[in-house]
Amino acid sequence: MPRTKVDLHVHSRHSAVSGSARMRALRSTESFTDPVELYHAERARGMDLVTITDHNTLAGSLAIAHLPGTFLSTEFDSWFPEDGVRVHVVALGIDETTFAAADQARANVYDLVALLRRAGVTHYLAHPLFDMSGRLTPASVERMLLLFNVLEGRNGARTGLSNSLLRAVAGRLTREQLEAMAERRGIEPYGETPWRKALTGGSDDHSGLFAASAYTTAGGDGTPEGFLRAVAAGDCEPAGADGDARLLAHSIYSASFWKIRDLLRLDGREDEKRGLRLLRRGFGRIGRDVPVLEKTLRGVRSVAPGLYRAGDPRGPRWESLLECEIGSLVADPRGINAVDVTELNRRLFVVAQRLADEVMGMHLTALLDPTVRQTFRQRVQSLSAVGMVAFLEIPYYFAWSFQSRDRALLETLRTHFLGEHGDRREKIAVLCAAAPSAVGPGATCALPPGEAARVDDRDATLITCSVDGEPVPDHAVDFRALAWRPSPDGDGPRWVVPPLVEIVDYLEEEGFTAVHTDSTAGQGLVALAAARLLHLPLTGVVQAGDLRSSSRPADIGARLQRRLRLWFYRRLDGLSVPSRTSARALAAAGVDPLRITVTPPDAQAGADAGGPGAAD
Secondary structure (H helix, E strand, O other), rough: OOOEEEEOOOOOOOOOOOHHHHHHHOOOOOOOHHHHHHHHHHHHHOOEOOOOOEEEHHHHHHOOOOOOOOOOEEEEEEOOOOOOEEEEEEEEEEHHHHHHHHHHHHHOOOHHHHHHHOOOEEEEEEEEOOOOOOOOOHHHHHHHHHHOEEEEEEEOEEEEEHHHHHHHHHHOOOHHHHHHHHHHHHHOOOOOOOOOOOEEEEEOOOOOOOOOOOOEEEEEOHHHHHHHHHHOOOOOOEEEEEEEEEHHHEEEEEEEHHHHHHHHOOOHHHHHHHHHHHHHHOOOOOOOOHHHHHHHHHHHHHHHHHHHHHHHHHHHHHHHHHHHHHHHHHOOOOOHHHOHHHHHHHHHHHHHHHOOOHHHHHEEEEEEEOOOOOOOHHHHHHHHHHHHHHHOOHHHHHHHHHHOHHHHHHHHHHHHHHHHOOOHHHHEEEEEOOHHHHHOOOOOOOOOOOOOHHHOOOEEEEEEEEOOOOOOOOEEEEEOEEEEEEEOOOEEEEEEEOOOOHHHHHHHHHHEEEEEEEOOOOHHHHHHHHHHHHHHOOEEOOOOOOOHHHHHHOOHHHHHHHHHHHHHHHOOOEEEOOOOOOHHHHOOOOHHHHHHOOHHHHHOOOOOOOOOOOOO
């Protein structure tokens, strides 16, 4: 029998009341997507049936109920009374009468589930391992496994780390384990084989861009009723792609765009806009009938004319990229539905980040290169441009932090349910201070003791940052610097500015579990930012002369540099130092002694020779 494909978790503009306190403070809905447009997008991406699961309302589903191949659904906010853990319960094929009763019962998840069972409504627990209330524990997950027989195994807005762990826990669950949980929690499992969990999939899309990125395939006869019976019977499985930080960031950009459009009433009549004329300057009318690509090109030429001066190739190069990646979609009758969601996500990131890097690189070069002469006003303008680009990239920073914030919790759950603790191989990103040309085959960039041998086993990846004209070694992953300050003697760069967003994106994409650096400058600061954003441990190396104080009291620059290094070292989770003297100096400066490891003398032979940090 053919399998029926349905995105069982997607939102429209009727998800009006956000579960986020920040969103409520901004008086913003979680989604601005029109239900009918969402319906056509789902069908264009191959969904056989369509439903909409807005928060605590049937309005989205009712808006498309007249269209073929639809059924009513909703996503209820509910809570476990024992610990206040918040959960989302998706009810599929629910009628309006049952919805009204369930809406009254949803304050207690046990009451809600009991009502849905009595009414024969197929339901599942959405993103079980997503900690919405900050109270999720292994005990909470045990209650979920006892109460629900259908779980969301692939959520298109959650990362593969979370989705794969849920699938592993559900797939390895045994009858004996579930009975032990029932005895501990006092909850009677439901059904004949409650240890056999059915898994669904849904995009959890709020932006209108990534609908059907994840979905459910199930048996049945192709009708909504047959599909729902198959899901309830466990004849279903999740399909599609997991989410990532890029997808979340692009969803935030989309929501921000429509919120600004709504606030400034950019599609309203002119007489309604007079009070907003100053704010609207530079936006123009952003309507659905306006060619967005042309508007984007004009905007970039206006705000970044430096990319086009004196035959500069950066502007035309970016426009060519925009036309290749996005223009082809605009020209296609299917629009963004012409490519799958993973490809769309990649294209949006490549185009946006290339433009951000070009603009930031242009202004940083003017600020750092002493051969570039700028007036005070021009320097202020360059600093403002750099700050504006950094501000516009905030959704990426937020998305990385948000998507990885539960990393420690997931490891706790992995240990509790799967018994896997420390069994997985560590994958270390080593951000080197040395230029690529100085990093030879087998170089370790001052890896901590015991880690150097792991480079050859590919457990550690060397990450360098090059400038124009430098050779790039095959064994290292290299990123081109946004800007750099030449050394006084002209022998290579003195200080480089690595592309933070590109490097952090690479670390997340490749699934690194730890970060290490031998730098306190550009690469070291990127390592610190990446580790904090991705919630990864960060280790570093103290070089021989890093703690040496200047002998000249007037040498303010050297003293400031030493203070900045100490500030950096205090924020590392582990430090490798060349001697016990260096360790004592760091401890006296406020670094936690438990984080300091003295490198064996033979590994640092001669490293401190003649300096105040010599091995003792």
